[in-house]
Amino acid sequence: MGPDRAPxxxxxxxxxxxxxLVLLGAAVWAFLYLDMSFAQLVPNEGxxxxxxxxxxxxxxxxxxxxxxxxxxxEATVIYAAAAMSVSLLLGLLLGFLASxxxxxxxxxxxxxxxxxxxxxVLYGVTRFVIGFMRSVxxxxxxxxxxxxxxxxxxxxxxxxxxxxxxTLAKIFSEMIDESDRGPARALRAAxxxxxxxxxxxxxxxxxxDMLAYAFYRFECALRSSAVLxxxxxxxxxxxxxxxxxxxxxxxxxxxxxxxxxxxxVFDVWSGHLRKRFVA
Numbered sequence: 058m059g060p061d062r063a064p065x066x067x068x069x070x071x072x073x074x075x076x077x078l079v080l081l082g083a084a085v086w087a088f089l090y091l092d093m094s095f096a097q098l099v100p101n102e103g104x105x106x107x108x109x110x111x112x113x114x115x116x117x118x119x120x121x122x123x124x125x126x127x128x129x130x131e132a133t134v135i136y137a138a139a140a141m142s143v144s145l146l147l148g149l150l151l152g153f154l155a156s157x158x159x160x161x162x163x164x165x166x167x168x169x170x171x172x173x174x175x176x177x178v179l180y181g182v183t184r185f186v187i188g189f190m191r192s193v194x195x196x197x198x199x200x201x202x203x204x205x206x207x208x209x210x211x212x213x214x215x216x217x218x219x220x221x222x223x224t225l226a227k228i229f230s231e232m233i234d235e236s237d238r239g240p241a242r243a244l245r246a247a248x249x250x251x252x253x254x255x256x257x258x259x260x261x262x263x264x265x266d267m268l269a270y271a272f273y274r275f276e277c278a279l280r281s282s283a284v285l286x287x288x289x290x291x292x293x294x295x296x297x298x299x300x301x302x303x304x305x306x307x308x309x310x311x312x313x314x315x316x317x318x319x320x321x322v323f324d325v326w327s328g329h330l331r332k333r334f335v336a
Contacts, residue, residue: 110304110306111306111309113306114306114307114309114310115310117307117310118307118308118310118311118314119305119307119308119310119311120311121308122296122300122308122311122312123311123315125296126293126296126311126312126315127315129286129291129292129293129295129296129312130293130315130316130319132291132292132293133279133282133283133286133292133293133294133316134279134282134319136210136213136214136217136282136285136290136292137217137275137278137279137281137282138275138278139210139214140213140214140215140217140218140221140278140281140282141218141221141271141274141275141278143214143215143218143222144217144218144221144222144225144274144278145222145225145271146222147190147218147219147222147223147225147226148221148222148224148225148226148228148229148271149225149226149229150226151183151186151187151222151223151226151230152225152226152227152228152229152230152233153230153255154179154180154183155180155183155184155187155226155227155230156180156229156230156233156234156255157180157234158233158234158236158241158255158259159251159252159254159255159259160176160180160251183226186223187222187223187226187227188223188227189223190219190220190222190223190224190226191220191223191224191227193219193220194220195216195217195219195220195221195281195284195285196284198215198216198217198219198220199212199213199216199217199285199288199290200288201216202215202216203216203288203289203290208288208289208290210290213282213285213290213292216285217278217281217282217285221274221277221278221281224274225270225271225274228267228270229263229267229270232263232266232267232270233255233259233260233263233267235263236259236262236263237262238259240257240258240259240261240262241254241255241258241259243258244257244258245258268330268331269327269330269331272327272330272331273327275323275327276320276323276324276327279316279319279320279323280320282294283297283316286298293312293315293316296308296312297309297312297313300312
């Protein structure tokens with residue numbers, strides 16, 4: 058036997074440490090590349106005056122536009138609800154096509170000819186489509202649709218629905234693929250088809266998490282709907298922009314507080330629902 062060798066010391070960073078080191082290096086590189094400096098956060102004389110006027114108005118919002126703010130907020134919620142309705146349809150359909158659970162391998166989908174040929178191609182195409190939908194922000198979609206079709210409700214709804222639908226499809230498919238396979242195996246052993254196993258054995262297991270995520274995305278849709286107001290859509294964002302451009306900062310804060318209030322209400326409400334669904 059050869060001489061005893063000293064035990065090998067483990068690599069000090071390991072995978073997580075290496076990832077964190079790469080992210081830290083990327084942050085430093087970005088900081089240097091953009092030539093950022095904290096001195097750039099110091100406003101000039103004119104900017105300081107605007108900032109003082111704006112933030113001092115936070116304690117004295119205008120009550121005169123409260124009725125207008127409520128009406129604009131109603132339109133904002135309606136736009137968000139319409140966009141989420143379309144997004145959920147897209148997310149469920151594309152999420153099904155982007156999932157491997159209904160066709161890939163036993164005991165869920167069975168090793169059929171369809172599972173070996175058509176389904177993988179369909180899966181790859183769907184993944185590419187939802188990746189494209191997600192890669193373009195709703196602001197860019199809004200610029201495209203509003204420029205092409207005008208400032209219409211359908212243009213605004215579709216601008217939000219496309220990226221949100223792609224995001225929901227990705228998350229839904231992953232939640233279903235990662236769900237507990239115990240009921241699926243039992244159904245498959247009883248002779249159920251791949252689709253039956255998918256809809257009755259896997260989807261119900263992932264449904265609570267899917268609903269919880271859908272509620273979270275609705276909160277995001279409220280903010281996106283408000284942002285579209287800066288493009289002329291009749292949401293509360295349009296009122297915020299007009300009030301800010303005319304230096305009516307008290308009105309700006311009224312609109313902001315009303316928007317914050319409804320987001321907090323939906324956040325608390327959806328939080329309770331998420332606890333019920335996930336529990």
